[in-house]
Amino acid sequence: MHKWKIGIVGASGYSGEELCAILSRHPQVEVVCLTSRQHVGKTVSQVFPRFVKRGNFGELKFIEPSIEALVSSKADVFFLALPHGKAAEFAAPLIEAGKRVIDISADFRVHKPEVYEEFYGEKHPAPQLLPQSVYGLPEIYREELKKTKLVASPGCYPTSILLPLVPLLKAGLIEPDSIIVSSMSGVSGAGRKAEIPFLFVECNESTRAYGTPKHRHLSEIEQELSAAAKQQIIISFTPHLIPLNRGIHSTIYVRPAAGVSAGRIEEALKAAYANEHFVRVGSELPDIKNVSNTNYCDIAVRHDVRTGRVILFSAIDNLVKGASGQAVQSMNLMAGFEETTALL
Numbered sequence: 001m002h003k004w005k006i007g008i009v010g011a012s013g014y015s016g017e018e019l020c021a022i023l024s025r026h027p028q029v030e031v032v033c034l035t036s037r038q039h040v041g042k043t044v045s046q047v048f049p050r051f052v053k054r055g056n057f058g059e060l061k062f063i064e065p066s067i068e069a070l071v072s073s074k075a076d077v078f079f080l081a082l083p084h085g086k087a088a089e090f091a092a093p094l095i096e097a098g099k100r101v102i103d104i105s106a107d108f109r110v111h112k113p114e115v116y117e118e119f120y121g122e123k124h125p126a127p128q129l130l131p132q133s134v135y136g137l138p139e140i141y142r143e144e145l146k147k148t149k150l151v152a153s154p155g156c157y158p159t160s161i162l163l164p165l166v167p168l169l170k171a172g173l174i175e176p177d178s179i180i181v182s183s184m185s186g187v188s189g190a191g192r193k194a195e196i197p198f199l200f201v202e203c204n205e206s207t208r209a210y211g212t213p214k215h216r217h218l219s220e221i222e223q224e225l226s227a228a229a230k231q232q233i234i235i236s237f238t239p240h241l242i243p244l245n246r247g248i249h250s251t252i253y254v255r256p257a258a259g260v261s262a263g264r265i266e267e268a269l270k271a272a273y274a275n276e277h278f279v280r281v282g283s284e285l286p287d288i289k290n291v292s293n294t295n296y297c298d299i300a301v302r303h304d305v306r307t308g309r310v311i312l313f314s315a316i317d318n319l320v321k322g323a324s325g326q327a328v329q330s331m332n333l334m335a336g337f338e339e340t341t342a343l344l
Contacts, residue, residue: 004335007033007075009065009082009090013192015104016081017048018324024057026328026342028335031057033073035065067093077334079327080104083191088125091150095129100149100334102327108133108152109220119219135224136330138339139276140166145333153330156322157183157217157239160250162224163279164299164312167272168254169228173265174310178255179225179235186244186288189318197241204243212238246319247288252312262303262310269299277340278321278329286315293317295325295343 006023010016011034023031034044045051045058052058063069067090070078077100080087087105094101110116113124124130134144136153140162145151154162161181168174184207190198197203218237225233256265266281273279278295286298294317302311316322325343332339 003028003030004077004331005029005073005075006031007035007070007073007078009035009070009078009080009087011062011081012036012039012047013081014188014319015191015323016079018319019079019081019327020044020048020051020057022320022324022328022342024051024054028337028341029331031060033070033075033078034060034062035070036062037064040064065090067097070094071097071099076100077102077331079324079331081324084120085122085125088129092126092129095132095150102136102151102153102331102334103133104153104323104327106155106216106220108150109135109154109158110223115219115223119214119216135220136326137162137224138326138329138333139163139273139279140224142333145330146336148334151327151330151334153323153327155217155220156185156189156248156316156318157215157237157250158221158224159322159326160248160297160314160316161221161237161252163273163297164250164252164269164314165225165254166228167268168265169225169233171268173257173260173268174254175257176225176229176231176233178253178309179233180253181235181237181250182240183237183248183250184240184242185248185318186242186246188246189248189322190241203241207240207242209238209240215239244288246317247292248316248318248322249286249288250312250314252314253309254312255308256310262301265310266301269301273299278343286313288315288317291315291317291321293320295321295329297321 039062080103084106087107113127116124133150133152134148136151300313
C-alpha cells in the first residue's frame with residue numbers, strides 16, 4: 001500500500017505539534033519533512049519528548065524551511081502551520097511544483113483580496129491562488145475537498161460558529177440579521193509565543209474580551225454564512241480569552257424565522273449531522289472537557305421563551321477540530337482514505 005508522504009512547515013508551534021501527534025499514528029502516511037527555524041538539527045523527540053520511541057518518527061530532524069528542501073523531500077502534501085502572510089510564501093511555489101497544500105493559517109480562507117486586506121491590514125500575498133482554494137470544512141465542502149490541491153483550513157472560532165449556523169441558514173429557519181455570538185477560547189488559540197498578554201499570571205484567574213468589534217475571523221465567518229444564506233450576512237461577534245489550555249465554547253443567539261419552532265431548529269441540526277462522524281447534536285449543553293483532545297464538535301439548542309430567541313451552543317478543541325484534526329480530516333478526503341483515520 002502506497003503511503004502518502006507528508007511535510008509540515010512550522011511544525012514546532014501548537015498546531016504543528018498537534019499535527020505531529022495525529023500523523024504519527026496515521027497508518028497510511030509517512031512524515032518525511034518537518035521545518036522549524038528555532039529547532040533546526042534537533043530531533044522531534046528532543047523538542048517534544050512525548051514522541052520518544054514513537055516508531056522512527058521521533059528521530060526525524062527539523063530542517064530549515066526552504067522551497068528547495070521541501071520539494072526535494074518528495075512529500076506529496078504539505079501542511080502549512082505558519083502565521084498569516086507567511087503561508088502564501090510557501091504555498092505558491094509548492095503548488096507550482098505540483099504539490100498539494102493544506103494551509104492552517106488564514107491566507108486562503110477569504111475569497112476576495114480586498115476583504116483580506118480590510119481585515120488583515122495588508123495586501124493578499126498570493127491572490128492568484130484564491131480561486132482554486134477550498135474552504136476546509138469537511139461537513140460543508142466534502143466533495144470539493146476530494147478534488148482540490150489547496151485547502152484553506154478554517155479558523156477555530158469560525159468552525160464552532162459555522163457548524164451550528166450553516167444548516168439553519170441554508171434551510172431558511174432563522175432570521176439572517178439576528179445573529180449574535182459570544183465565544184471563549186483557551187490560551188493556546190493565540191499560538192506558541194512569549195507575549196505579556198498570554199503569560200500565566202496575566203491569564204490565570206481572569207477572563208477578558210478582545211478583538212472586538214471586528215475580529216479577523218469575522219471575514220471568513222460572514223463569507224461562509226452569506227454563502228449559506230445566499231445573501232449578505234453581518235453578525236455581532238465577541239471573543240473572550242479564558243484561563244484554559246485548549247478549547248472553544250460559543251454561544252449563539254438567533255431569532256427563528258416566522259412560524260419556525262425551536263424544536264424544528266433542533267430537528268434540522270440533528271438531520272443535517274445524522275451521518276457525520278465528528279458533529280454531535282445532543283440534549284446536554286456542550287462542555288469543553290467532553291471535546292478536549294478530540295475532533296468532535298458538540299452542539300445543543302435551547303429556546304428562550306421570554307425573548308423569543310433560540311440559543312445555540314457549541315464546543316470544540318481549538319487545536320484539533322479547530323485546526324490540526326480538521327486539517328487531517330481534509331487530507332483524508334483528498335487522499336481517498338477513510339475520513340476518520342487517526343482521528344478516532
